[in-house]
Amino acid sequence: MTQTLVRPESPSVPARSPRPSVRWERWLGPAWLWGLLLGTVVVGFVASPHFLTTLNLSNVLQQSAPLVILVAGQTFALIVAGVDISVAATISMGTTLMMMIVDGDPGRIPLGLLAVLGAGIGVGLLNGLATTLLEVPAFIVTFGVASIVQGVVFWYTDQLNVGAPAPQMTEWGYKAWGPVPFLALVALAFVALALFVQNRTRFGRWMFAVGGSDEVARLAGIPVRRVRVMAYVFCSVSAVVASVAISFRTGSGDPIGGAGFDWDSVAAVVIGGTALTGGRGGVAGSVLGALLLITMGNIMNLVGVSGFWQIVVQGAVVVFAVTVSTAQTRRAQRMARTNIPLVATRRRLSIRGGKA
């Protein structure tokens, strides 16, 4: 990407990209992932008569809501060439805070939501400012922040399950219209917001520029640090929104309730085609990656695969998916050398700020 950016515009390049498919992939995700997901659904249909039932599909959607919400934010962290492994601790913080504040009283739900959102923004600012101002690698910063947040959670929960849900919370957590659960709609709305930010706002384009090359982005007048900080804040906010979804569904304030979400979210995002090196990929692929992981788990549950083997299969799926994803990206890069996506890249990075 850096090379294409600094190259002067060539007059021989056609004004419009002859590969319009690239554009819908930004909203809907890579086609091969849809194929893989569809294949998984077919396998599920063949393997178990209970898979393609309204009840089960509704269940899958409900279960996947937190991870889907989370990966939208994690994608932003990866696009700006970072990573956020503090999301697990942030989720634990969100569920416990929510439960402690509500503690069975429905009138305190709004207060709980506000507090959790505020805490999430705080963690995001901590991550973002430490990476940009101290210039410490994102992995280390978020490792440290995860440690700090988890310690604080242990302190105020005394390492015990805390609080109690209001009846309305569990009611909405399990509400579904046919196969469409309320939580899935929340996840859908959040993903739509993330997709809009990624594809239709100046900040979204800036993220790709910053992730592609810090230096070039700076030279282009992009406020690199601010973009980074905002990406981390968005990531932490998505973690707390996911934590609220979890607290609605499980109704328990578990001080380590978020454990495992760090690895899972990064795996889903990278399966979805976003690179850890930044500047490439998008939210839609990550969501497909998350759905793929959850659907596989569901099918294995239905077929009666033991929990131990499920972990093995999940690992195999991650390896397989990243292999396919790599092959796809390489193909795209080979095509990039034929000069065509130069236009697509330029359009994505064009800075509207100058014109507006």
Place this chain on the structure above:
Amino acid sequence: MNATVDTADPAVRPARVLGFRAENVAAAGPYLLLMALCVVATVLSNAFLTGDNLTNVLRQSSPLLVVAAGQTLVILVGGIDVSVGAVVSFTTVIGGSFMASSNARIVPTILLVLALGLAVGAFHAVLIVGMGTDPFVTTLGSMLCLQGLNLVYSGGSPRSNVTPEFRGLTQNSLLGIPLVIYAVAVLLAVLITALRVSVWGRRVYAAGGNAAAARLSGIRVERAQASAYVLCSLMAVVGGLILLARIGTGDTQVGESYALNSIAAVLIGGTVFGGGRGGIGGSVAGVLILTVLFNVFNLLGVSNYARPVVLGSVVILGIALYTRTRRR
């Protein structure tokens, strides 16, 4: 370890801080932090600076030292290996059951787990180096596979068929220092020397520093990278064996913290993501910083809640201090 590849023109004079080469000052950063930590520990607790306690710190840090050395190699070639924790757990479980309380089986057990480590490393090398997959996610996938297989194999129950002679590695001492510390010191010295003076070491740095340039200058970049992944898995196996000797029990969870801790130690030690800069010497300081912190927590009886908070703050601020130095 500031063993960067000397590509600079001899006429260009290196930047200096107080008469020392700037890169040497940066390389000393982790050791300065370690020394500061030890001074604080000595002031806070009079149990810290005793022979017994320091021996204990070294014994505790020995598995992580070996694992982090392997991790350093992978990060030096521009990769990362998050599966080391699962490899450590796997080694302790296989070792703890296959040894079957018989001294005759110690050597076959060690060979078996080393072969498994070789297989894991070769798998990583084929996918990451051969096919160009993302190292983080590939090793994450194999981490999950290994964790699952470990649970399937052991049924989740710990295995402790370890002979006292095998445990002697960590329990017997020579001149007051546990045998394992000599073994780890020799292993690390060999690796550090190889990285600094051997052709292989130069290739590792070149492959991480600028793979394209290295390839154009005729270096088989892929081989250097593959060797790093294979060595990293093998070192994780060795770390697992040391851990097994120390605690005497194989457990599916026991290595869990090794992935993050080894990566943190390597980065604290000044090796950078993306590769080409840093070295195992820095990682040793990184591991000791972490172990001394845990040790001080125990000596002072720091509460379970404050431990992660202090750990996180020290890691972030500590690294921030000398990433600043390096930039100047």
